[in-house]
Amino acid sequence: GVTRHYKFDIRLKNVTRLCQTKTIVTVNGKFPGPRVVAREGDRVVVKVVNHVSNNVSFHWHGIRQIQSGWADGPAYITQCPIQTSQSYVYNFTITGQRGTLWWHAHISWMRATLYGPLIIYPQHNTSYPFAKPHKEVPIIFGEWWNANTEAVINQSLVTGAGPNVSDSYTINGLPGPLYNCSAKDTFKLKVKPGKTYMLRMINAALNDDLFFSIANHSMTVVEADAVYVKPFETDTILITPGQTTNVLLKTHPNPQQTTFFMAARPYFTGQGTFDNSTIAGILMYDNVSASISSSSNTLIKNLPIPTLPPINSTSFVANFTNKFRSLANARFPANVPQKVDKHFFFTVGLGSNPCPKNQTCQGPNNSSKFSASVNNVSMILPTTALLQSYFKKSNGVYTTDFPSVPLVPFNYTGTPPNNTHVSNGTKVVVLPFNTSVELVMQGTSILGAESHPLHLHGYNFYVVGQGFGNFDPKKDPANYNLVDPVERNTIGVPSGGWVAIRFLADNPGVWFMHCHFEVHLSWGLRMAWLVLDGELPNQKLPPPPADLPKC
Ligand code: C2O
DSSP states (O other): OOEEEEEEEEEEEEEEETTEEEEEEEETTBSSOOOEEEETTOEEEEEEEEOSSSOBOEEEETOOOTTOGGGSOOBTTTBOOBOTTOEEEEEEEOOSOOEEEEEEEOSTTGGGTSEEEEEEEOOTTOOOSSOOOSEEEEEEEEEEOSSOHHHHHHHHHHHOSOOOOOSEEEETTBOOTTSTTOTTSOOEEEEOTTOEEEEEEEEOOSSOEEEEEETTBOEEEEEETTEEEEEEEESEEEEOTTOEEEEEEEOOSSOSSSEEEEEEEEEOOBSSOOOOOOEEEEEEESSOOGGGOOOOHHHHHTSOOOOOOOTTOHHHHHHHHHTOBBOOSSSSOOOOOSSOSEEEEEEEEEOOSSOOTTOOBOOSSOTTSOOEEETTEEEOOOSSOHHHHHHTTOSSSOBSOOOSSOSSOOOTTOSSOOOOOBEEEOBEEEEOTTEEEEEEEEEOOBTBSOOEEEEESSOOEEEEEEEESSOOTTTGGGGOOOSSBOEESEEEEOTTEEEEEEEEEOSOEEEEEEESSHHHHHTTOEEEEEEOOOSSGGGSOOOOOTTOOOO
16 A cells, blocks of 8 residues: 545635535635545555644544554544644554545534545455446535534533534535525536446434435445445435445436436434424436426426435334345455354433433533433543553543443333433443454433434444344344344444444454434443453554644
């Protein structure tokens, strides 16, 4: 591989959307941020220089960071933030991965404007396991607030109420013609008839799973979270925040019209307020006869919106999620751990507000504020980074008593819920090097049956099982798929159900795991694994780089 150098200058920029101008924090004045492109085996070196008053830190979402945990980026987990006029160089090698990933800021809600694609091509002379597409196009979904997003989350943390919902979704930063004043801010994908396009889709929205569809076109899913999957055809995809999905789009050889809407809208099963608007982009055929060309704005407005599943289509989502399978062939084997050293059962969900009598409800803020937890523990971020504290063997920053089962057992799917117990702390699970882990995550249905996209840093995991209702440790493991389960880094814990994952803890360091809904992350739905060094030199976390920021 080669070394690819990037420079991220963090600067303010005025951006107008939905008829309003606001000042946002950007990378190099771009919104969305620049593409980072590399090949499998390359080293990527990104120098970040912070010219703004906000603290920043960057995460390379889905990169395994083998022995480079110092470059992973979540603030107060692997590093202290990069403060005003400071800089930090992220330096990592892409080992055994190729596909679509992304990068984003990993502190507070800064990722609302600091995000971009991270595209990894296969090594030279290595092909895709499908015919080479005519063209490849990143499609990155985002969420836009007219207000300052730091003010939105800070207000929620102070008042204890849910944050204001976004004003629009965006495709590559553009809201599209269904929103006020946004016809000119529409993503247009120009295509030729009879060709195959690869859409590299990324959900960078903060708080919503999204359905996506293109009118009169179907798609073939070929990759998820930078791992190839057995191809399958679908009219609609579901993508959670944090996930990436590559699809092949075959254009019609003789299209009967020139323009088609593509659209995305949320999947949401909980209660409360959410952004239920639709974002649209346009698929536009080039080189088709002028007699059917029809691109005036009024005509575009009258085009049919693709049919998307109803907002709470849990059954569509379960079906769709079940279709993902690893290739599991000689070239791309599925190394599913067949034996398990340690079993964990984690509940994931929201705590309670106000706190019921006889229960403890201590979120990251205080007892009267909303909280979210894993195994009834709502994580408090330390004021220094966990990885540094571990490396320097300093005491008092975290404890190693993260519970392997919930503190309060109950019927997780019952309504009304009877377990809103939340305690807080900065607790980690310690795993000896090469521990084979099975983790069952159970949604607790405390506030409606909300789904939670759980993301693990530093690893891919295999999704060996999922189901509705309470996980049954006697019956459910018999149905696990240990042959060709999908391998990914972010999975939705089904609304009112559970998911079982397996991974081999072969990467030393401190690895964050959290809900990728930014609001749940802020409320404490987060924890960390501390994976110890192995015996061999190539099984140890190296010392930190000299420019690692200080708190
Ligand atoms: Cu994409 Cu910890 O995040």
